[in-house]
Amino acid sequence: MKEDKPITVRHMHAGQSGKVVEILGGTHLFNRLNSLGIRPGKRITKVSSMFLRGPVTVRVDRSQVAIGHGMAGKIVVDVEEKKP
Amino acid sequence: MRRILLMGNPNVGKSAFFSRLTGTKVIASNYPGTTVGFTKGSLMLGEEQVEVIDVPGTYTLEPTSKAEEVASRLLQTGDVVINVLDATNMERNLYLTLELLERDIPVIVALNIWDETKHRGIEINTARLEELLGVPVVPTVALTGEGMKELANRIPEAASPEMTERTRDERWAAVGSIINEVQTLSHRHHTWLERLQDASLKPLTGLPIAVMVLAVSFVIIRSIGEGLIGYVMEPLFDRLWTPVMMELSELLGSEGFWHDVLIGNLFDGAVDYSQSMGVLTTGLFIPLGAVLPYILAFYLVLGVLEDVGYLPRLAVLLDNLMHRIGLHGYAIIPTMLGLGCCVPAIMATRILESRRERLITATLISIAIPCAASQAMIIGLVGEQGVQYLAMVYGTLFMVWLVLGFVLNRTVRGFSPEILIEIPPYRIPHWRAMLQKLWMRVYGFLREALPIILLAILVVSILISLGVFDKIAEVTAPVVSGIFGLPEAAVVAIVVGLLRKDIAIGLLAPLALSADQLVVGSVVLTMFFPCIAAFVVLARELGFRGLLMAIGVMIAATIVVGGLLNVVLL
Numbered sequence: 345m346k347e348d349k350p351i352t353v354r355h356m357h358a359g360q361s362g363k364v365v366e367i368l369g370g371t372h373l374f375n376r377l378n379s380l381g382i383r384p385g386k387r388i389t390k391v392s393s394m395f396l397r398g399p400v401t402v403r404v405d406r407s408q409v410a411i412g413h414g415m416a417g418k419i420v421v422d423v424e425e426k427k428p
Numbered sequence: 429m430r431r432i433l434l435m436g437n438p439n440v441g442k443s444a445f446f447s448r449l450t451g452t453k454v455i456a457s458n459y460p461g462t463t464v465g466f467t468k469g470s471l472m473l474g475e476e477q478v479e480v481i482d483v484p485g486t487y488t489l490e491p492t493s494k495a496e497e498v499a500s501r502l503l504q505t506g507d508v509v510i511n512v513l514d515a516t517n518m519e520r521n522l523y524l525t526l527e528l529l530e531r532d533i534p535v536i537v538a539l540n541i542w543d544e545t546k547h548r549g550i551e552i553n554t555a556r557l558e559e560l561l562g563v564p565v566v567p568t569v570a571l572t573g574e575g576m577k578e579l580a581n582r583i584p585e586a587a588s589p590e591m592t593e594r595t596r597d598e599r600w601a602a603v604g605s606i607i608n609e610v611q612t613l614s615h616r617h618h619t620w621l622e623r624l625q626d627a628s629l630k631p632l633t634g635l636p637i638a639v640m641v642l643a644v645s646f647v648i649i650r651s652i653g654e655g656l657i658g659y660v661m662e663p664l665f666d667r668l669w670t671p672v673m674m675e676l677s678e679l680l681g682s683e684g685f686w687h688d689v690l691i692g693n694l695f696d697g698a699v700d701y702s703q704s705m706g707v708l709t710t711g712l713f714i715p716l717g718a719v720l721p722y723i724l725a726f727y728l729v730l731g732v733l734e735d736v737g738y739l740p741r742l743a744v745l746l747d748n749l750m751h752r753i754g755l756h757g758y759a760i761i762p763t764m765l766g767l768g769c770c771v772p773a774i775m776a777t778r779i780l781e782s783r784r785e786r787l788i789t790a791t792l793i794s795i796a797i798p799c800a801a802s803q804a805m806i807i808g809l810v811g812e813q814g815v816q817y818l819a820m821v822y823g824t825l826f827m828v829w830l831v832l833g834f835v836l837n838r839t840v841r842g843f844s845p846e847i848l849i850e851i852p853p854y855r856i857p858h859w860r861a862m863l864q865k866l867w868m869r870v871y872g873f874l875r876e877a878l879p880i881i882l883l884a885i886l887v888v889s890i891l892i893s894l895g896v897f898d899k900i901a902e903v904t905a906p907v908v909s910g911i912f913g914l915p916e917a918a919v920v921a922i923v924v925g926l927l928r929k930d931i932a933i934g935l936l937a938p939l940a941l942s943a944d945q946l947v948v949g950s951v952v953l954t955m956f957f958p959c960i961a962a963f964v965v966l967a968r969e970l971g972f973r974g975l976l977m978a979i980g981v982m983i984a985a986t987i988v989v990g991g992l993l994n995v996v997l998l
Contacts, residue, residue, distance in 0.1 A: 358630070379487030380850055381520040383600065392630040398748040399757070399847050401629050406517050406548070407853075408629075410744040412756070412846025 362421035436512035438485030445570035446482040457734035515539040534586035542567040549616040562589030656721030711885035722804035735857035753833025766797035770962035784842040796829035805933035813943035884927040913994035944997040
């Protein structure tokens with residue numbers, strides 16, 4: 345299936361990568377994500393998510409960041425197509 | 429005196445760096461936020477003595493959290509900054525570096541964790557980085573001490589290059605272009621450590637791993653603890669100390685005030701270390717013979733979990749559950765520390781963002797989490813009756829933790845923010861650093877707990893011989909025997925629990941309680957009132973109102989739970 349629409353980190357599958365397009369929400373959230381290396385233009389890869397609306401883990405550069413379910417719904421990503 | 433600030437992102441090894449630089453011993457672990465206050469030390473630079481401050485980790489100088497506020501306030505007071513960077517994570521780390529360079533303060537950069545760059549396929553041109561930044565750059569490995577001499581030698585070269593203030597986007601752009609010039613990444617295969625890293629975060633593999641890690645930890649702690657007690661401490665006391673005590677007992681004429689205080693009661697003409705209650709018998713045996721082995725075992729295992737970097741993963745896995753009780757997953761770290769001792773645990777609640785979370789976590793720790801000293805005594809006393817009784821004690825406390833957390837979440841105002849944490853990579857612990865940390869913690873126990881334990885025993889034996897406890901027992905009988913179903917004499921244990929819980933639980937031994945009564949007694953003693961040390965730190969961290977609330981909850985919960993257990997069991 346082709347996914348060309350930007351989606352949020354919450355909806356990515358584990359193992360999918362993409363470029364951050366924008367962060368919905370206030371400057372506070374923007375700054376905090378920024379300092380952890382998550383900002384528009386960065387490529388991130390989703391590592392896993394816990395069930396029952398648990399936190400989502402993404403890899404950015406060489407580090408991993410765990411993000412609450414709500415915040416993960418505010419990070420919009422342009423998903424790369426998976427190589428077959 | 430000139431003042432050097434150690435600054436950098438969280439978890440780049442500033443604390444290990446600080447220990448190396450100053451010789452001051454501080455606790456370092458592999459998770460962000462180990463240092464919550466700030467620590468001072470000093471260093472000889474040539475002839476001059478300078479002050480070194482280990483500043484809490486910060487991502488930026490625009491304060492977004494409590495630790496960052498502390499960091500940016502401290503910056504105003506320093507003369508030189510040593511900016512510690514994680515060499516394996518330069519891009520994110522350099523942002524703070526650029527912010528520091530814009531300020532009017534000399535900076536020197538340490539590229540720490542340098543040893544890991546090689547096998548992670550990262551190559552850094554330090555000479556070029558030095559040119560671009562305009563300040564000295566020194567690769568270091570704080571854990572082993574590599575590069576630390578050179579760094580200290582080059583501190584006088586620290587510079588504050590002319591730089592205009594930039595906007596955030598300009599800074600990130602500058603970081604990007606620096607990285608492009610100085611860093612080359614080569615592709616390499618995932619190591620087994622990295623595979624394990626991902627596996628422990630995915631729910632399907634992570635939860636079984638978590639259960640296994642915790643179960644294995646428990647078994648190791650118990651085996652080391654019981655092994656040390658059974659094969660080392662008890663034989664030592666029996667063969668070396670008992671003859672000395674018997675000599676002394678004869679010398680004192682086998683009775684009288686001093687005999688009672690120093691040796692205590694003899695059972696069948698012999699010392700019984702768990703029941704004699706003399707300062708030199710039970711007073712020494714409880715801390716050294718019964719509790720120390722467990723302290724050692726617990727902190728050994730905790731140290732491994734900390735330095736490997738497992739705890740933040742546990743925080744992510746448990747985040748869901750923890751949110752139901754008003755906390756986010758990161759609260760599991762102070763809670764785990766609480767299984768060792770309440771004092772560092774309550775201090776560690778500062779890694780949590782909101783006051784509400786700190787209040788709930790600290791209250792829950794002080795009520796439902798038994799410290800290693802109490803656990804050693806509980807395992808010794810209740811475990812003798814059978815594992816099922818031990819399970820009842822732990823099960824009850826766990827339920828209390830859950831239910832109380834749920835209730836507090838509903839009643840304490842405000843909301844708890846979502847989790848947002850960096851998860852450090854797994855690292856193979858450095859054995860010297862680990863042993864050093866273990867020693868610091870064990871020594872801390874001996875220094876702080878030993879005098880209080882001896883004092884507690886002293887007070888108890890004097891009060892018993894004066895008959896004071898009989899009076900107290902009369903007054904409190906309705907609660908102690910009416911609600912908890914314990915003999916009146918158990919009130920002695922409850923009162924002593926204000927000083928030390930391990931001694932208090934030990935005081936249940938001579939009462940000849942039934943197994944069920946022991947369960948009730950252990951639970952009540954664990955929950956009721958923090959020991960004096962925990963009380964002081966609770967007051968300091970929560971303030972007067974927070975403390976009052978915690979104690980109110982504590983008394984109410986103890987009476988309810990103790991009463992319920994009495995109804996169910998006895």
